[in-house]
């Protein structure tokens with residue numbers, strides 16, 4: 001009888017959490033724990049001395065910038081959500097641009113031709129592919145039911161191996177969302193946002209990676225696109241934000257810019273939870289600035305894979321009561 005080699009894998013016993021096997025959407029990118037840490041990774045590797053950031057973005061972007069003590073300067077965006085570059089970009093500096101709502105891939109392509117050191121924040125554009133040679137990062141929790149996780153495209157990789165993060169203590173809102181409903185998990189979701197602050201750069205947790213490996217990305221992308229197109233067809237005429245639909249792959253939300261500052265409130269009262277992108281913009285800008293107006297009046301309507309056309313039709317009808 002042949003002698004068996006010791007088996008490195010345990011066998012039998014209880015069953016592990018059973019998730020669908022499959023493949024990640026960006027298997028060749030670097031897996032990290034958060035989007036902000038992907039930005040830190042880029043800033044460290046490229047050794048930039050200054051970064052230009054939009055007034056219209058999330059304040060967590062400042063975490064790595066402050067940590068590395070890098071100079072930063074805000075820039076404004078125009079009504080197409082594109083940078084107004086009326087300043088000299090200093091040498092050894094970079095410009096961060098957000099692919100807003102996942103509808104600005106055209107602008108990303110244009111900027112990549114003119115800006116020497118461009119960083120693309122695709123946190124809102126999971127399905128927009130990274131452009132060759134352009135440092136680009138993604139945050140997974142904005143699109144899928146995971147508590148953390150990021151992908152990064154960069155040629156200049158860190159030489160040391162990163163420790164792997166753990167998501168075990170960040171899962172309560174996801175579990176509660178199933179057993180108790182989305183509202184019941186909201187407090188834990190907010191607590192998780194705080195837990196994600198000021199962490200060191202680590203590799204993506206195995207739990208997050210495993211969940212991301214089981215997602216049917218083609219289906220998710222298809223549903224988003226269908227829902228987005230449906231809303232655009234019906235809301236385009238009322239939408240004060242004008243955009244080219246061909247530039248959007250499968251966006252994060254449908255950005256509806258309204259003239260009614262209470263519209264968000266009305267929808268929330270009807271259990272249509274629309275976020276404010278981003279509360280910190282009120283601190284960074286004054287009332288005369290476009291970004292301040294956007295933060296107040298832009299209504300990001302959910303269009304994701306959880307919703308069929310009937311749901312979207314219901315949301316549209318609810319919204320139309322207030323137009």
Ligand SMILES: Cc1ncc(COP(=O)(O)O)c(C=O)c1O
Pocket residue numbers: 033034035036037057058060061098121123124139140149150196
């Ligand atoms: C535009 C934008 N970029 C980056 C991030 C950071 O992503 P993460 O929470 O994965 O660090 C966020 C939100 O947190 C964001 O809204």
